[in-house]
Amino acid sequence: MFSAILFTHWKWVRFPLMFATIGAFALPILSVQKAGDPIEDTWRATLLLRSVESWSVWYSALAAGIGLLVATSAWASDHRGMHVYALSLPVDRWRYVLLRFGGGLLLLAPTVIALWLGAILAVAFVELPLGLRAYPSALAMRFALAALVSFGIFFAVSSGTARTAGYVLVVIIGVVAAHLLLNAAGAPVDLIERVLRGAVNWPGPLEVFTGRWMLIDV
Amino acid sequence: MCNNRRCRFPVANRVFRLAKVGLAACTLTSTAAAQTSEQYRQHVAELEREVETTQAALGRAREIVLADPWDTLQVGFLTVITDPSPLPAVRAGVFKAAATLRARLRADTLLLRTRIYLPDSRIRIWSRWSSRADLEAEGVVASAPLPKEPSAEDVARRVMSAAERALFSQNDSVFQDWASPSIPLTDSVRVGLRWTYVELVVSSSKLAGRCFARDLTACGIGLGLTAHSDSLTSWYDAEERRSLIAQNPPQRSLADWNSCVKLRSDDACIRYLEEVPGNVIRPPLSLSSRIALVQFALELGGDSAYARLVSRAQMSIADRLSAAAGVSSDSLLAAWHAALIAARPEPTTFTPILGATAIGWVLVLLAVASRSTRWRIS
Numbered sequence: 044m045f046s047a048i049l050f051t052h053w054k055w056v057r058f059p060l061m062f063a064t065i066g067a068f069a070l071p072i073l074s075v076q077k078a079g080d081p082i083e084d085t086w087r088a089t090l091l092l093r094s095v096e097s098w099s100v101w102y103s104a105l106a107a108g109i110g111l112l113v114a115t116s117a118w119a120s121d122h123r124g125m126h127v128y129a130l131s132l133p134v135d136r137w138r139y140v141l142l143r144f145g146g147g148l149l150l151l152a153p154t155v156i157a158l159w160l161g162a163i164l165a166v167a168f169v170e171l172p173l174g175l176r177a178y179p180s181a182l183a184m185r186f187a188l189a190a191l192v193s194f195g196i197f198f199a200v201s202s203g204t205a206r207t208a209g210y211v212l213v214v215i216i217g218v219v220a221a222h223l224l225l226n227a228a229g230a231p232v233d234l235i236e237r238v239l240r241g242a243v244n245w246p247g248p249l250e251v252f253t254g255r256w257m258l259i260d261v
Numbered sequence: 262m263c264n265n266r267r268c269r270f271p272v273a274n275r276v277f278r279l280a281k282v283g284l285a286a287c288t289l290t291s292t293a294a295a296q297t298s299e300q301y302r303q304h305v306a307e308l309e310r311e312v313e314t315t316q317a318a319l320g321r322a323r324e325i326v327l328a329d330p331w332d333t334l335q336v337g338f339l340t341v342i343t344d345p346s347p348l349p350a351v352r353a354g355v356f357k358a359a360a361t362l363r364a365r366l367r368a369d370t371l372l373l374r375t376r377i378y379l380p381d382s383r384i385r386i387w388s389r390w391s392s393r394a395d396l397e398a399e400g401v402v403a404s405a406p407l408p409k410e411p412s413a414e415d416v417a418r419r420v421m422s423a424a425e426r427a428l429f430s431q432n433d434s435v436f437q438d439w440a441s442p443s444i445p446l447t448d449s450v451r452v453g454l455r456w457t458y459v460e461l462v463v464s465s466s467k468l469a470g471r472c473f474a475r476d477l478t479a480c481g482i483g484l485g486l487t488a489h490s491d492s493l494t495s496w497y498d499a500e501e502r503r504s505l506i507a508q509n510p511p512q513r514s515l516a517d518w519n520s521c522v523k524l525r526s527d528d529a530c531i532r533y534l535e536e537v538p539g540n541v542i543r544p545p546l547s548l549s550s551r552i553a554l555v556q557f558a559l560e561l562g563g564d565s566a567y568a569r570l571v572s573r574a575q576m577s578i579a580d581r582l583s584a585a586a587g588v589s590s591d592s593l594l595a596a597w598h599a600a601l602i603a604a605r606p607e608p609t610t611f612t613p614i615l616g617a618t619a620i621g622w623v624l625v626l627l628a629v630a631s632r633s634t635r636w637r638i639s
Binding site for chain 2: 089136137140172176178180185189194198203245246248250251261
């Protein structure tokens with residue numbers, strides 16, 4: 044059953060996933076293009092670091108993107124078919140969810156591996172200035188975790204009904220409305236900032252997306 | 262205080278309004294119905310009269326505006342001059358910038374000599390101040406043109422930038438040459454120190470390496486704080502000089518270049534560097550590092566640090582920074598070095614805690630997903 048679920052999921056997402064995988068492979072290579080400039084070492088290193096830093100935002104964006112893609116596609120057909128197919132299967136809900144989740148995880152793997160290989164290849168062809176180090180494996184691990192968290196969030200949201208999605212939306216609107224009301228009342232509380240800080244700082248779920256995604260650093 | 266053009270120029274406003282009403286009436290009557298030749302001539306004559314009246318009104322309005330061509334905003338000691346303009350964002354932006362300046366400088370009096378001009382690009386054609394000499398005659402020390410539809414943030418940014426230049430120009434030429442072109446007051450000191458850290462780590466200069474290893478004398482030399490008559494020999498050793506010259510093709514004396522690079526003659530290297538103009542030889546610690554040091558000294562010095570920096574024009578740069586920071590030169594460099602090491606950029610790391618937290622959240626989300634209101638009926 045797992046292979047059938049995995050195969051159908053693969054069929055739904057293969058083209059966008061292929062583009063994401065190519066993008067993941069190319070991203071580290073593109074980020075070190077400034078490395079070949081024949082400039083004095085210090086400036087070359089600074090240029091290289093700035094170039095790597097300017098590309099770093101794309102790693103987290105790509106991780107969030109593939110998580111969203113794979114997670115939403117996992118449940119799209121069930122929603123379209125009113126869950127009749129899933130209910131007709133002789134499995135419990137939790138087991139069915141695990142099968143879908145496992146299939147999604149396997150589909151994330153090629154993109155993560157492509158990024159890791161791209162990063163290794165990129166640093167292999169760059170003569171690193173003295174004092175700088177490459178972090179291809181740490182970057183790939185971070186990317187894998189970010190994709191996993193993104194997949195988990197969107198998987199949980201997508202697995203619910205339209206009513207669940209509505210609840211989530213109402214909570215978000217509620218926070219924004221409370222923030223506006225508090226500000227209008229003159230209360231010096233930035234509710235949105237607090238919520239965001241809570242999400243991106245430890246132990247928030249989005250902590251893995253923060254920080255510097257540097258393939259090459261000091 | 263009303264800086265709106267409508268408040269400041271009521272006569273001009275009234276004339277403008279009358280002219281507009283006249284033109285509108287003419288247009289309406291001329292297009293209302295089919296006309297005979299006689300009526301047509303009459304309308305043309307009326308229109309010509311209206312055009313003359315409007316032109317006269319415009320001329321009068323221009324005279325009124327040119328007689329008093331600017332608005333002045335005074336916030337504390339900061340004076341900002343703008344073209345007469347109803348831009349609402351200007352006032353908000355100037356107040357915002359003034360608050361930032363006050364928070365950073367903590368000594369408003371420095372701004373006494375700071376008159377900033379913010380030309381409004383929409384009406385600059387009317388401005389009397391077209392030349393630099395005119396601006397200087399009015400005591401304006403810096404200007405920053407506004408974009409067409411500026412937000413308060415745009416205005417504040419321009420005021421800050423102009424104020425930074427104006428404040429920097431209060432320093433003497435020695436300091437200005439050392440830390441050109443200005444000292445940013447809003448940038449984070451930590452970011453500057455972080456880049457200095459990177460510079461020290463990646464620099465091929467031995468002096469930078471010694472500075473990184475906490476040789477504060479080397480740091481002082483590298484930053485250009487000590488008065489060495491010959492930076493060519495103090496910044497780099499013979500091998501580094503030769504390497505620097507070899508990186509670039511010969512620009513002047515080919516004989517010296519050859520002797521330096523091929524025959525390894527250090528005398529030839531020094532002769533060559535003395536003759537070559539420009540930036541062939543850069544200091545081991547760049548201008549950004551110097552600026553980061555000044556920002557650090559200002560932050561360490563707290564109240565009136567910038568004022569102390571500006572007022573010590575007769576001293577060496579090291580002593581000036583020391584006065585601004587309120588500590589001795591050695592203590593300043595030691596504190597700067599400690600802050601520099603603390604500002605080390607966090608490399609991309611994967612820690613067990615990060616991994617465990619992420620996986621923990623994924624398990625929680627998986628548990629949430631495994632429950633479904635739709636399936637609960639089974």
